[in-house]
Amino acid sequence: MGSKTRAATATGKRQSLTGDNDPLGDVKELITEMNKTLIVEMNKTLSDKLDSVESKLENNSKVISELTGQIKELFGKNKEMEKAVKELNIKVNNQEDNISKLTSESRDLKRIQERNDKERRELLKTQEDLADQLALIEMRQKELILRLRGVPERQGERIEEKLFKELANWLGVKEEDLMMDVDKIYRIRGDRSKKFKGPGDCLIFLNSGLLKDKILQRKKQEPLVIEGKSIAIFKEVPKRFRVKRLKYKRLTDALSAKGIWYVWEFPEGLTFTFKERRKTIKSIEDAENFLERSGKELLGGGEEAEENETEIGH
Structure with missing residues (x-):
């Protein structure tokens, strides 16, 4: 009996603790509600954060996709650049080969030009020497010719008689002897006399070199004067x-x-x-x-x- 009574008492106490008259029931419910609200808010926050993260991930994915596209594009351009660089290198090498060939050709042309210049100088020297030889031959042909400049000129003059007389007196010889050593005498009208409007020069063709030397030596001692004019005497x-x-x-x-x-x-x-x-x-x-x-x-x-x-x- 005692034990049954204690069991019943304990059971009753438990019922009183869990029944409507329990003083902590409202607190528990409040806590439960608060927990639910907190959990909902936490779930919402987490959901928002997840949405933000997903959005950022999506954006990052787009950026990564764009970067990947750009990288691929760059790789493509890089290949094109590599191809262009290779082509450029080929062109540069070709140009270097061309420059090398041109340089070699230029050296060859320079050597040819130097050889041609040397040959041209030698040819010019040969021509000059030949011209000098021809001039010497011409001079020998005219060796016995003397030119008298400044002899007064008269209309209808007989120049041979006039000069034979003047030269004979000047040299101190007979006219007959002078005539033996003179081939001919005549006056010419050259460019000089026309330019200066003076008398034409007179040419004396000699037969003797001795007479030529005698005239030139006499000229050093005393000038030939005809009609008051000093006469210049020259070799041809x-x-x-x-x-x-x-x-x-x-x-x-x-x-x-x-x-x-x-x-x-x-x-x-x-x-x-x-x-x-x-x-x-x-x-x-x-x-x-x-x-x-x-x-x-x-x-x-x-x-x-x-x-x-x-x-x-x-």
Whole structure:
């Protein structure tokens, strides 16, 4: 009996604790509701976060997809670039080969040009030497011809008789003897006489070199004067040699100003005596060097100029 009574008492207590009259029931319900609300909110927050993460993942996927496309595009362009670079390298190599060939051809052309220039210089020298030889032959042919410049000219004159008489008196010989050594005499009307409107030059063709030397020597002692005019007497010189001599005018003018007699050399150059020493000038370079060394003394003035040019041509 006692035990049954205690069991019943315990059961009743438990029922009172769990029944409607339980003082913690409302708290439990409140807690339960709060937990549900919290769980819902947490689930919503988690859901929102998941949605945000999914959105970001989706965006990242798009970005990754775009980057992947760009990378593929770049790889494609890189291949095109590699191809273009290879083609460019091939072109560069071809250009280098062409440049190498052109350089080689240029060297060959330069050697050919140098050889041609050398041959041209040799040919020009040969031509110059040949022209000098022809001029020397011409000069030998005219060796016995003297030119008189400034002889007064008269209408209807008989120039041979006039010059025979004047030359014979000047040389101190008989006219008959002079005629034996003279082939012919005549007057010419050259470009010079037309240009300066003066009398034409007279040419004397000699038979003897002795008479030629005698006339030139006499000229040094005393000029030939006809009708009050001093007559210039020249040997005939081919134009080629006269042109060459123009280069030496500065030197010959200086020598003439000092009264220094000079003799022309052939095909060019001249010989004279300076400070008791015989000097031969063979080229214009020699002439310039001489004037540079002795120019002050030579160009400083001196005796009155003496006519010492004995050679001329047409």
